[in-house]
Amino acid sequence: MTFAIEWLALHIFGVLVAFALLVIVFRKEDTNYKGELILTIACCLVTLVAKSIYIAGGQKETLIVIGKMEYLGKCFGNYCALMFIMRWRNIKIPQWFIHTLLAVNVGFYILIATVDYHHLYYKDYWLSPSKAILSGYTLEISAAPMYYVYMAFLLAEIVTSISIIISSYCSQRSMPNKGKIHFLMVAAMLSPMILLSLRLLGILKGDDPTPLGILLSCIFLSIAVVRYGLFDPVKNAKNYIIDNLNEAFVVTDADHHFLFLNPMAENFVTDIKESGSYCGDGEIYEFLKGSQGFFDWNNRHYQVEETALKTDDFIQGYMLTVVDITKIMEQNRLMKELVLQTEDANRAKTNFVSNMSHEIRTPMNSIVGITEILLRSHHSPKEQEYLLNIQSSGRVLLTIINDVLDCSKMESGKMQLFDEPYDTFSLFHDLKISMENRIANCPLELIYDIDPDIPCTLKGDMGRIRQIITNLVNNAIKYTEKGSIRFTVRVRQKNADKVMLYYAVEDTGIGIRKEDQKILFDAFQRVEIDRNRYVEGTGLGLTISQNLVNMxxxxxxxxxxxxxxxxxxxxxxxTIVDPTPMSAVNYEQQKSGVIEKEAESLFIAPGAHILLVDDNDLNLVVAKDLLKPLQMQIDTAENGMQAVDLVQRNHYDLVLMDHMMPVMDGIVATKTIRELPDEKYKKLPIIALTANAMVDARKEFLNAGMNGFVAKPIDFTRICNQLKLWLPKELVQEVSGEEAKQLLMNDISDSEIQPENPETGFSFEEGVKHCGSKEALMKTIRIFYRTIDSKANKIEQCLKEGLISDYVIEVHALKSSALLIGAVPLSEAAKELEDYGKQGKTEVLEEKTPDVLTMYRDLKNILRPYAEKEEDAKKEFSDGEWITALQQIHQCIEQFDLDGVDQIMEQLEEYQVPECIRESMDQLRVYVADVSMEEIMELTDTMTELLRD
Structure with a gap:
């Protein structure tokens, strides 16, 4: 009995300790984990109270009810302790975890509370003699499986809590009483865990000692809270921050009486009171509020922020934060002065650079223009080399000057965009020619990937778009020694009025480091200067391109x-001007070259059935038209997967397979076809169509099972040779030369071909042979016809003035141009004059030249029907479009883009010339031919004014 009383007293002491701890924690400052700790202590209190009542004794039924009450504290005490520790250590707890853990505890408690109705938790329970209970009897149990499951669950919760505490101790660097607090926390968790484990292992027998562990937990927590300030770090941190603020911090009641002043505020208020200017808290408060949140004191500037302290819309007081902004205002004043000085200096620099660039460009235009003219004359190899060096250096210098000018325009805000209608095909065609010329002597492959659905006419600044692309492509070429450069244009979005175009230039060059990409678009910046010291450039191209794109x-x-x-x-x-897809408008231009010069390679195969595979619809159209003279039946597929499907459903004699395609590329498609079960698929000829003609690529095609390849752009002769090689011999029908010519020229109507007379010295058929197609021949005839008089006069003048080297150049050009249009006798006569000129036989030239020029001038009457037919067929061009074209010529001359001028002039020949500028147009042609740059700029301005009038 004595032991039972002592045991009861010990538990009552535990109740008192738990209650005291609950009161202490309740009165502490609020924290984000205070609620969890209060619930933990409350559960401990419930457990200890229930255990005390249990020790006091009672009947079997009473003890069972009290035991269920004790379990209420046990079930939720561990759960609350775990939640407290996780929040104490600022661990983000997912809501699903909290709810799941709570549901498990609730489930176990329901299981315990209903032990009267099942045997899942206890198999049986009975009264047994005990010295620890005043009544002399305690409740003994026979544990069921769920009892051990729940005990394991309780231990798992405790172990998790201890693990978090240990991890916190290892990660905390600066925490007052770190070791002692963490030790007490671990001890608080270990106490019930150890006693519960000993009980489960059967080492501790008799009455359940677990509440004693809970009592120890409460004692350890009390020491941590009271002795070592478990809650105090938050309060201390707040006080430390407020006291050490560089701002004055003031709290008042609703009547503006001071309730709290931090040290900075105390000094401030003391100075104000000692000045005698203000007295009383209210007056000082109003002064501190300032005018519109600012006030001055003792030659210093302050900013004030007032905050009302409310509870349920009732104002309890006010809080003022006063910040000294004297240094900030002084720095702002200095910054404004520096900005003004910088802007003045920048304007002066910009004006200087602009003026200097203009002064340099004027003589440079003359130097480069004269060099261009001299290069058209005959010189010794050494002189030719000097001239080429002058030309190259001059162009580099002009490029630098133009970049500097553009940069200065952008900095001064004078750069403008001129939105004018432009033809998209012309833009991309010109860029393609420019790119191909640029990489002509480089081991690079140019991949030109243009969306055929781009509208044919858009409104924007075509010249600036060309400049951006040219800059990007030039950079790619500079830093790419081998591999490829891909130029891509895609339609991203399109509606009735606007189209969003995506441009990309991709290369396989040296690449750019991450840290260098940050300065890539800065002016005059060049990355890896040591590595790229031999690369020309100013470092302005990307800066200009970025600014233009932004504009x-x-x-x-x-x-x-x-x-x-x-x-x-x-x-x-x-802006969309004409929504017609670019590919539809320019189809005829893009299929030029269908008539192959080498007619002897032609055959027909009307019984052949082939499959043409390409992901580009335009490529399919062009290729089918190209192969039209062969009379084959041609099916098409847009990707490798479609090709595999069609090959299995139809019989094909040959497959022309593009390499790079979406869904399934040509190599994978070929391998898939070769792996089909029927033996015929292994023998089916498959020819690759590819722009990649490198040796490694050829090996890859052959390894995939392809029989051969044809490089893009497709050469008619080569593809005919491959088809003739791999088509079944019984399907190939040879044709005679005359029949081949007839097939190649079947698109020329009889009305367009004048009856040929050998005595005229002109053969339309011969012209088609040399030009490649009827369209190309008609265009060449028009140019040849228009220049007959001026060229003949120039030959006469050169001979008359003794300029034999120039004479040789002119008759050499006549030899080639005459052969192109089919004027073979004139071409042969011009070659004879060229040979005499090279030999310096002036007397022979004076004798023979008049007859040749007569033959030359006589061609004008013969070619007139063709030239006039082409002139009548010219398209109309609005005055606004003519103005845009003339402005672009002017701009190209300013940038010394002679190729651009030639391209624009060539395009203008396709349109009818307005009556008001016809004479000027003839003069412009002469100036362009003579590279008279200043005259071209003046004349284009004059023609523009005429069109506007």
Whole structure:
């Protein structure tokens, strides 16, 4: 009995300790984990109270009810303790975890509360003699499986809590009483865990000692809270921050009486009171509020923020934060002065650079123009080399000057965009020619990937778009020694009025490091100067391109992997003038070259059935038209997967397979066809169509099972040779030379071909042979016809003035142009004159030249029907479009883009010339031919004014 009383007293002491701890924690400052700790202590209190009542004794039924009450504290005490520790250590707890853990505890408690109705938790329970209970009897149990499951669950919760505490101790660097607090926390968790484990292992027998562990937990927590300030770090941190603020911090009641002043505020208020200017808390408060949140004191500037302290819309007081902004205002004043000085200096620099660039460009235009003229004359190899060096250096210098001018325009805000209608096919065609010329002497492959659905006429600044692309492509060429450069244009979005175009230039060059990409678009910046010291450039191209793209409403971006290549891309919006797809309008231009010069390679195969595979619809149309003279039946597929399907459903004698395609590329498609079960698929001829003609690519095609390849753009002779080689011999029908010519010229109507007379010295058939197609011949005849008089006069003048080297150049040109149009006798006569000229036989030239020029001039009457027919067929061109074209010529001359001038002039020949500028147009042709740059700029301005009038 004595032991039972002592045991009861110990538990009552535990109740008192738990209650005291509950009161202490309740009165502590609020924290985000205070509620969990209060619930934990409350559960401990419930457990200890229930255990005390249990020890006091009672009947079997009473003890069972009290035991269920004790379990209420046990079930939720561990759960609350775990939640407290996790929040104490600022661990983000997912809601699903909280709810799941709570549901498990609730489930176990329901299981315990209903032990009277099942045997899942206890198999049986009975009264047994005990010295620890005042009544002399305790409740013994026979545990069921769920009892051990729940005990294991309780231990798992405790172990998790201890693990978090240990992890916190290892990660905490600066925490007052770190070791002691963590030790007490671990001890608080270990106490019930150890006693519960000993009980389950059967080491501790008799009355359940677990509440004693809970009592120890409460004692350890009390020491941590009271002795070592478990809650105090938060309060201390707040006080420390407020006291050490560089701002004055004031709290008042609703009547503006001071309730709290931090040290900074106390000094401030003391100074104000000692000045005698203000007295009383209210007056000082109003002064501190300032006017519109600002006030001055002792030659210093302050900013004030007032906050009302409310509870349920009732104002209890106010809080003022006063910040000294004297240094900030002084720095702002100095910054404004520096900005003004910088702007003045920048304007002076911009004006100087602009004026200097103009002064340099004027003589440079003359130097480069004269060099261009001299290069058209005959010189010794050494002189030719000097002239080429002058030309190359002059162009580099002009490029630098133009870049500097553009940069200065952008900095001064004078750069403007001129939105004018432009032909998209012309833009991309010109860019393609320019790119091909640029990489002519480089081991690079140009991949030209243009969306055929781009509208044929857009409104925007075509010259600036060309400049952006040219800059990006030139950069790609500079930093790419081998591999490829891909130029891509895609339609991203399109509606009735606007189209969003995506441009990209991608290379396989040296790439750009991540740290260098940050400065890539800065002016005059060049990355890896040591490595790229031999690369020409000013470092302005990307800066100018970025600014132009920004002016067009886009953003230029870069993706690069060092050592593997780079990709520059941007998206800009353009206004649609004519929504017709570019491919439809320019189909006839893009299929030029269908008539092959080598007619002897032609055959027909009307019984052949082939499959043409390409992901580009335009490529399919062009290829089918190209192969039309062969009379084959041609099916098409847009990707490798379609090709595999068609090959299985139809019989084909041969497959022309593009290499790079979406869904399934040509190599994978070929391998798939070769792996089909029927033996015929292994023998089916498959020819690759590819722009990649490198040796490694050829090996890859052959390894995939392809029989051969034809490089893009498709050469008619080569594809005929491959088809003739791999088509079944019984399907190939040879044709005679005359029949081949007739097939190749079947698109020329009889009305367009004048009856040929050998005495005229002109053969339309011969012209088609040399030009490649009827369209190309008609265009060449028109140019040849228009220049007969001026060229003949120039030959006469050169001979008369003794300029034999110029004479040789002119008759050499006549030899080639006459052969192109089919004027073979004139070509042979011009060659004879060229030979005499090279030999210096002036007397022979004076004797024979008049007869040759007569033959030359006589061709004008013979060619007139063709030339006039072409003139009548010219398209109409609005005055606005003529003005845009003339302005572009002027701009090209300013940038010394002679190729651009030639391209624009060539395009203008396709349109009818307005009556008001016909004479000027003839003069412009002469100036362009003579590279008279200043005269071209003046004349284009004059023609523009005439058109506007």
């Amino acid at each position: 067009m409403g886009g953003v230029i971006e870069v993706e690069s992997e060092y050592g593997k290549g780079s990709k520059f891309y941007f998206t800009i919006e353009q």
